[in-house]
Amino acid sequence: MSIHVIKMPDLGEGIAEVELVAWRVLPGERVVEDQILADVMTDKATVEIPSPVVGQVLALGGEVGQVLAVGAELIRIEVEAQEAVSPSPAGGGPGWGQPPQAAQAVQAVPATQAGQPPSQPSPREGRSERPIASPAVRRRAWELGIALQQVAATGAGGRIMQADLDAHVAAHGAVHGAGVPAGVRPVQRHDEEQIPVVGLRRRIAQKMQESKRRIPHFTYVEEVDVTELEALRAQLNAKWGAQRGHLTLLPLLVRAMVLAVREFPQINARFDDEAGVVTRHGAVHLGIATQTEAGLMVPVLRHAEAKDLWASAAEVARLAQAARAGKATRDELTGSTLTITSLGALGGIVSTPVINHPEVAIVGVNRIALRPVMRDGVVVARQMMNLSSSFDHRVVDGVDAAQFVQALRGYLESPTTLFVE
Structure with missing residues (x-):
């Protein structure tokens, strides 16, 4: 086994830093070659960063919303023996030795919303309290009195969809608003949600x-x-x-x-x-x-x-x-x-x-x-x-x-x- 350190590649066009907008993997997760590890955003596009190796994720190099310089450590992977490679150079191009097309640019929308579900478990599994949902879904959940953390997600990348709220209401009911079970009385709420403005x-x-x-x-x-x-x-x-x-x-x-x-x-x-x-x-x-x-x-x-x-x-x-x-x-x-x-x-x-x-x-x-x-x-x-x-x-x-x-x-x-x- 060896440790492969993947650093933020040079994405070209004079870009010196990018914003980390989504992790697609978790520490401890096994990844395969070309599996998407993270989405980063330049001032022009969202770019998917693939893995050049097969192995197990040891550590992530930043939090969502953090700005990373080209050459900064992005992720550490323990490489399986048959896949051992030397660490990627700082500022290595997209795909680290592969053609630039290996890092796919998806204009102005996070890759988890581009219609392609990730090939690994949902980013919400084992994650923190922050569910993935659109503003419309969040508003409706609030009106129904539903905590999004309790809703099973079926959308790409662990995104909660309107249909998921419908299924949750059908199974569990709602606190208030549409779908209120008979006899349920309004209750005070004191919960808060902090929504990072990223991507x-x-x-x-x-x-x-x-x-x-x-x-x-x-x-x-x-x-x-x-x-x-x-x-x-x-x-x-x-x-x-x-x-x-x-x-x-x-x-x-x-x-x-x-x-x-x-x-x-x-x-x-x-x-x-x-x-x-x-x-x-x-x-x-x-x-x-x-x-x-x-x-x-x-x-x-x-x-x-x-x-x-x-x-x-x-x-x-x-x-x-x-x-x-x-x-x-x-x-x-x-x-x-x-x-x-x-x-x-x-x-x-x-x-x-x-x-x-x-x-x-x-x-x-x-x-x-x-x-x-x-x-x-x-x-x-x-x-x-x-x-x-x-x-x-x-x-x-x-x-x-x-x-x-x-x-x-x-x-x-x-x-x-x-x-x-």
């Missing part, structure tokens, strides 16, 4: 903080009558939906934004505030804010100016699916010049979206609602929607922002103009 959640927090710190935001809200737009969308879906696919509101809004930024190129821009340079882009690369179980991601619809409604719809659907499955690549998650954000049916009346730095604007879509509106002195029912858009006041004047939103409004309220060049 993608930390990256999102840092990005939002940096954006708000560096950018003086101002938000402009305007209501839009989308009655005619919705009528057109219904006609297009009735005629072409079966052959070309179903259209949501989003591709029509994309088209309106493409036309509006031709009139207001200062909106489709990125501001390098350190260099003091604003770059206006001819290409419209639209970031589409997408909620996933891992957190908010912004896949990019590239060259929206060159796509028709159905091409935009298909690409947006593909990008959203890739992001939610943890399959989006680095190129699909970077390079946007302007962003759209929407909470869909939960969109509320008004929002104050945060700009996706270093862009200078973001367009927020609120929900469509049937409202009474005055038209020619008569109250009529119209489908109304608010646009809540934020701008970087350093480079976008209030009048420019207002005129841009009014241009959007004009295209959306007179949808035939969307097809006039």
